[in-house]
Amino acid sequence: MSDPSTLAQLPTPALLIDEPVFAANMGTMSAALPRSALRPHVKAFKSTDIARRLVQAGHEKFCAATIRELEGMARAGFGTDLLLANEVLDCSRLGRLVDGGANITVAIDSPETLRAAVDGALTDVLIDVEVGLPRCGCSVDDAGRLADEARSVGLNVRGVMGYEGHLMMVADPDERRGRVERSMTKLLTAHEAVGGDIVSAGGTGTYAVNTWATEIQAGSYLLMDTQYATLEVPFEIAMTVLATVISVSRKGWFVVDAGLKAFGMDHGNPTYPEGELLFCSDEHATLKPAEGDPMPAVGDRVRLLPAHVDPTVARHEQFWVHDGEAVLDRWPIDLRHW
Amino acid sequence: MSDPSTLAQLPTPALLIDEPVFAANMGTMSAALPRSALRPHVKAFKSTDIARRLVQAGHEKFCAATIRELEGMARAGFGTDLLLANEVLDCSRLGRLVDGGANITVAIDSPETLRAAVDGALTDVLIDVEVGLPRCGCSVDDAGRLADEARSVGLNVRGVMGYEGHLMMVADPDERRGRVERSMTKLLTAHEAVGGDIVSAGGTGTYAVNTWATEIQAGSYLLMDTQYATLEVPFEIAMTVLATVISVSRKGWFVVDAGLKAFGMDHGNPTYPEGELLFCSDEHATLKPAEGDPMPAVGDRVRLLPAHVDPTVARHEQFWVHDGEAVLDRWPIDLRHW
Numbered sequence: 001m002s003d004p005s006t007l008a009q010l011p012t013p014a015l016l017i018d019e020p021v022f023a024a025n026m027g028t029m030s031a032a033l034p035r036s037a038l039r040p041h042v043k044a045f046k047s048t049d050i051a052r053r054l055v056q057a058g059h060e061k062f063c064a065a066t067i068r069e070l071e072g073m074a075r076a077g078f079g080t081d082l083l084l085a086n087e088v089l090d091c092s093r094l095g096r097l098v099d100g101g102a103n104i105t106v107a108i109d110s111p112e113t114l115r116a117a118v119d120g121a122l123t124d125v126l127i128d129v130e131v132g133l134p135r136c137g138c139s140v141d142d143a144g145r146l147a148d149e150a151r152s153v154g155l156n157v158r159g160v161m162g163y164e165g166h167l168m169m170v171a172d173p174d175e176r177r178g179r180v181e182r183s184m185t186k187l188l189t190a191h192e193a194v195g196g197d198i199v200s201a202g203g204t205g206t207y208a209v210n211t212w213a214t215e216i217q218a219g220s221y222l223l224m225d226t227q228y229a230t231l232e233v234p235f236e237i238a239m240t241v242l243a244t245v246i247s248v249s250r251k252g253w254f255v256v257d258a259g260l261k262a263f264g265m266d267h268g269n270p271t272y273p274e275g276e277l278l279f280c281s282d283e284h285a286t287l288k289p290a291e292g293d294p295m296p297a298v299g300d301r302v303r304l305l306p307a308h309v310d311p312t313v314a315r316h317e318q319f320w321v322h323d324g325e326a327v328l329d330r331w332p333i334d335l336r337h338w
Numbered sequence: 339m340s341d342p343s344t345l346a347q348l349p350t351p352a353l354l355i356d357e358p359v360f361a362a363n364m365g366t367m368s369a370a371l372p373r374s375a376l377r378p379h380v381k382a383f384k385s386t387d388i389a390r391r392l393v394q395a396g397h398e399k400f401c402a403a404t405i406r407e408l409e410g411m412a413r414a415g416f417g418t419d420l421l422l423a424n425e426v427l428d429c430s431r432l433g434r435l436v437d438g439g440a441n442i443t444v445a446i447d448s449p450e451t452l453r454a455a456v457d458g459a460l461t462d463v464l465i466d467v468e469v470g471l472p473r474c475g476c477s478v479d480d481a482g483r484l485a486d487e488a489r490s491v492g493l494n495v496r497g498v499m500g501y502e503g504h505l506m507m508v509a510d511p512d513e514r515r516g517r518v519e520r521s522m523t524k525l526l527t528a529h530e531a532v533g534g535d536i537v538s539a540g541g542t543g544t545y546a547v548n549t550w551a552t553e554i555q556a557g558s559y560l561l562m563d564t565q566y567a568t569l570e571v572p573f574e575i576a577m578t579v580l581a582t583v584i585s586v587s588r589k590g591w592f593v594v595d596a597g598l599k600a601f602g603m604d605h606g607n608p609t610y611p612e613g614e615l616l617f618c619s620d621e622h623a624t625l626k627p628a629e630g631d632p633m634p635a636v637g638d639r640v641r642l643l644p645a646h647v648d649p650t651v652a653r654h655e656q657f658w659v660h661d662g663e664a665v666l667d668r669w670p671i672d673l674r675h676w
Contacts (some may be wrong), residue, residue: 011428013676043620065621086595086621087584089637090349109585112636134616134624136585136593165619246425247447247474255474257424261652265604266618278472280604281503282381282648283403283424286472298450299427310620314599315652317675337655338351 007242007301007325013258014242015316016303017331019323021238022222028234029221030057033207037215039083039200042069042335044219044310047319048076049331063200063217064335067093072335074102081105083200085161085217087113087128087136091120098122105158109138114150124156126198129190131162131183140186144193159198162187163217168205173232177209184212205231225309227267239312240303241270242320243285245296252288254295256302259283263304264311270304277304345580345639345663351596352580353654354641355669357661359576360560366572367559368395371545375553377421377538380407380673382557382648385657386414387669401538401555402673405431410673412440419443421538423499423555425451425466425474429458436460443496447476452488462494464536467528469500469521478524482531497536500525501555506543511570515547522550543569563647565605577650578641579608580658581623583634590626592633594640597621601642602649608642615642 004010029038035058042051043065051062051073061081064070070082071093079102084094087109094104098121107128108114117125127147130137138146147157164183170176184201191199202216205228210216220228223239243258260280263270269277275289285304289295296302306312314336321329342348367376373396380389381403389400389411399419402408408420409431417440422432425447432442436459445466446452455463465485468475476484485495502521508514522539529537540554543566548554558566561577581596598618601608607615613627623642627633634640644650651657652674659667 011676087593088595089582089584110636113584130587134587134589134591135619135622139588244427246427246451249468249472250477251472253472255425257426260602260604261649264598265602265649266598281473284473298425298448311599311603338349 003330004327006327007322010242010320010327012242012244012301013262014320015313015318016240016242017223017319017321018238018240019321019328021236022321025222025224025235025238026053026057029207029218030059033216034058036061039063039215039217041065041085041203041217041219042073044313045222046313046333046335047331048072048078048334050222051076051078061215066338068338069335070094070097070104074100079103083107083126085163085200089113089116091116091122095121107136107161108146108150109136111146111149114146114153114155117155118153122155124158125150126158126161126200127190127194129160129162129187131164131186131201133163133166135163135165137162140190143190147194157194157196159196159200159214160187160191160194161198161200162190163203164201164206164210165203168203169227169231171231173209176206180206180209181212184210188212204228204233204235208233220309223309223313225267225312226271226305226307228309237305239309240305241312243302243304245298245300245302248295248298253278253286254288255284255286256304257283258304259285262312262315263306264308264315266311267307270306272302272304274302341668342665344665345660348580348658348665350580350582350639351600352658353651353656354578354580355561355657355659356576356578357659357666359574360659363560363562363573363576364391364395367545367556368397371554372396374399377401377553377555379403379423379541379555379557380411382651383560384651384671384673385669386410386416386672388560389414389416399553404676406676407673408432408435408440408442412438417441421445421464423501423538427451427454429454429460433459445474445499446484446488447474449484449487452484452491452493455493456491461492462496463488464496464499464538465528465532467498467500467525469502469524469539471501471504473501473503475500478528481528485532495532495534497534497538497552498525498529498532499536499538500528501541502539502544502548503541506541507565507569509569511547514544518544518547519550522548526550542566542571542573546571558647561647561651563605563650564609564643564645566647575643577647578643579650581640581642583636583638583640586633586636591616591624592626593622593624594642595621596642597623600650600653601644602646602653604649605645608644610640610642612640
């Protein structure tokens with residue numbers, strides 16, 4: 001069967017990318033952070049088709065959150081400079097990518113993860129530093145010692161990374177800038193002790209104010225979601241879920257065939273812009289029209305806006321890329337799972 | 339590579355099924371609702387390996403929430419009596435299953451979904467009746483007319499279904515029983531007007547009190563989750579997510595490599611029974627030990643309990659079936675997507 005050529009022909013639920021919006025988002029970021037100033041984060045889109053467009057826009061180095069993401073990127077030929085921006089204990093799969101010709105760097109924050117990098121036959125590491133988010137990363141005070149230990153066993157320490165994830169959603173831009181500065185001051189202190197060329201940090205929420213990092217790790221800006229859209233960032237929502245009206249009640253609600261299995265729900269329900277979303281079930285959402293608007297008919301299509309881009313992407317097999325009603329392309333979401 | 343033989347060898351995050359607990363859950367339900375009294379709901383486990391065990395336990399008819407689930411069930415040879423317990427507009431894929439020899443019944447609740455069944459060359463339908471949950475289903479008053487209309491165009495109307503999903507989590511058993519009775523009274527009224535042999539309803543939360551349905555649609559009881567475990571039901575949690583400690587902070591928290599992409603998050607965070615889960619990121623959870631307990635070491639393994647079984651299952655490629663530390667089997671989750 002040939003791929004559908006219009007939105008009306010798509011089986012639902014279908015994950016859509018509005019191509020003009022996507023292209024504008026990509027262009028805006030690539031203008032702000034050209035080439036190696038941006039290290040796009042694969043975890044937000046999990047698709048080598050999107051990675052290809054980023055390469056065409058001048059970005060050759062990527063970061064990722066899972067080994068599977070890096071395996072797929074290397075296999076697709078995007079192995080110029082791949083960073084696993086997470087700690088990992090079994091680095092043997094990463095070592096096989098190096099054997100295959102990819103350049104792999106892994107984050108380490110402890111003697112154990114250092115040892116894992118050596119055992120996996122990796123050569124390049126970044127020292128991951130905790131800069132305020134209670135998650136991974138060694139303390140600033142330990143960073144230099146860990147770098148020394150890494151170099152003493154033959155590893156190439158390329159620099160530091162530190163993710164200020166707790167500051168992505170600070171609403172006030174001045175407060176966000178001030179807190180990012182304090183967070184990055186920690187990272188720069190660690191960098192003084194560690195050395196190397198790289199200070200890797202940031203994300204879609206802080207890319208414009210984080211002027212201390214040598215490279216920004218951002219990915220959500222390409223597709224966006226309703227939470228990021230509350231920030232003053234120059235990116236628009238490019239990703240929606242297309243659903244079909246399967247039932248209409250005389251009591252004032254109607255039901256579509258996209259439920260919570262089609263969305264990342266950790267930031268709450270998706271948004272129905274033309275009315276109200278009452279609740280989600282596994283494979284349904286119950287909606288109602290805006291006050292005064294007519295009920296839709298069974299068979300009509302609606303589009304819902306996800307609240308969190310990354311886990312929504314991970315629920316689908318493909319993006320359908322469209323411009324208005326025309327379906328332009330199908331991009332497999334080929335970097336899922338672990 | 340051969341499959342891992344112990345939990346310690348599994349790559350993480352890994353979705354586990356505790357085989358003895360699973361077997362006990364299955365046995366308890368099959369004793370309460372033997373053979374055709376239960377129509378297991380595929381949406382809760384999405385695996386033909388689990389369906390096979392249910393067939394071996396005497397259950398030959400199934401229901402499902404997506405066309406893909408039915409396609410996989412038919413392909414695996416479980417096409418004796420398959421119910422799509424949802425409305426669907428494009429029934430052509432279901433019609434192809436009938437051509438392949440499967441017996442398919444679809445829920446209808448409107449003239450449009452009736453027409454879709456005819457257009458898809460289906461012959462068997464159930465009238466879906468709204469019994470209190472604001473979702474799909476026609477009104478009780480419309481059920482007879484819709485059945486007449488279906489029979490007038492040659493469809494076989496097998497009976498009614500009505501899902502009292504809003505009552506699954508009513509905590510007080512007496513209140514639950516009373517409200518289920520009122521809900522099922524509606525369904526039986528519709529059934530009088532519709533005819534046919536089937537009154538299909540219920541779920542894991544109401545199976546023991548719903549004595550009006552001729553068959554119960556339940557699936558969550560097999561694997562369970564922390565929300566269903568708050569009910570007084572004789573099923574234990576059989577499904578957990580195995581994760582590896584990848585970072586330990588001197589500030590009192592530690593981090594594992596299973597985050598919100600490994601869980602259905604619509605019922606909230608997973609539970610860490612040995613301590614506290616502070617928050618989930620895409621690929622991490624930040625935990626802390628119980629008061630007075632020692633911190634784990636990097637490389638240790640922990641198990642987390644999902645809050646909602648169905649969407650958690652849909653995030654993973656396979657179940658690893660274990661008994662204690664021994665890995666017994668790998669069951670692909672082969673019925674995902676749409």
